[in-house]
Amino acid sequence: MCRMILKSGWNLSKMHEMSIAHAILTEAEKIAQENNAQKVIWVRVKIGVMTGVVTEQLQSAFEIYKLQFEACGELELIIHEQPLVLQCKSCGKRTQTTEYVLQCEHCHSMEVDIIDGDSMFIEQLELDLKDDIKSGKGSA
Ligand SMILES: [Zn+2]
Numbered sequence: 001m002c003r004m005i006l007k008s009g010w011n012l013s014k015m016h017e018m019s020i021a022h023a024i025l026t027e028a029e030k031i032a033q034e035n036n037a038q039k040v041i042w043v044r045v046k047i048g049v050m051t052g053v054v055t056e057q058l059q060s061a062f063e064i065y066k067l068q069f070e071a072c073g074e075l076e077l078i079i080h081e082q083p084l085v086l087q088c089k090s091c092g093k094r095t096q097t098t099e100y101v102l103q104c105e106h107c108h109s110m111e112v113d114i115i116d117g118d119s120m121f122i123e124q125l126e127l128d129l130k131d132d133i134k135s136g137k138g139s140a
Helices: 017-034 055-068 130-136
Strands: 002-010 037-048 076-082 084-088 094-097 112-116 120-129
Touching: 017 037, 017 055, 017 120, 055 076
Parallel strands: 037 076
Antiparallel strands: 002 120, 037 120, 084 094, 084 112
């Protein structure tokens, strides 16, 4: 077993859920091949609320597509929904919200920077490595 931390960001903010599911699987499959892994056990994807991705649709698209990938047939998709985090330029306070509103909740200023919640990427995944099987049990 092998855990990996990844920060491979995509600019997927305008992609459809089907395309995103396909992109996640393509990436997971590539990582599995690069690491000589038999399969990918789970993948955790961070999805910012600003991306507009409907997580239920992504999950169902993922279930359909994953069977087409050799290493991903049993792969579990874990979705980490990231709320929008805003930094106010007027009062300096932060706002965390799941709404689609770019406004400081403290002073109601619209002068805010987006700190988080506008991106999407694979955070982490777990691989089942072939080497583990070889070293684990001797074959007769
Ligand atoms: Zn403010």
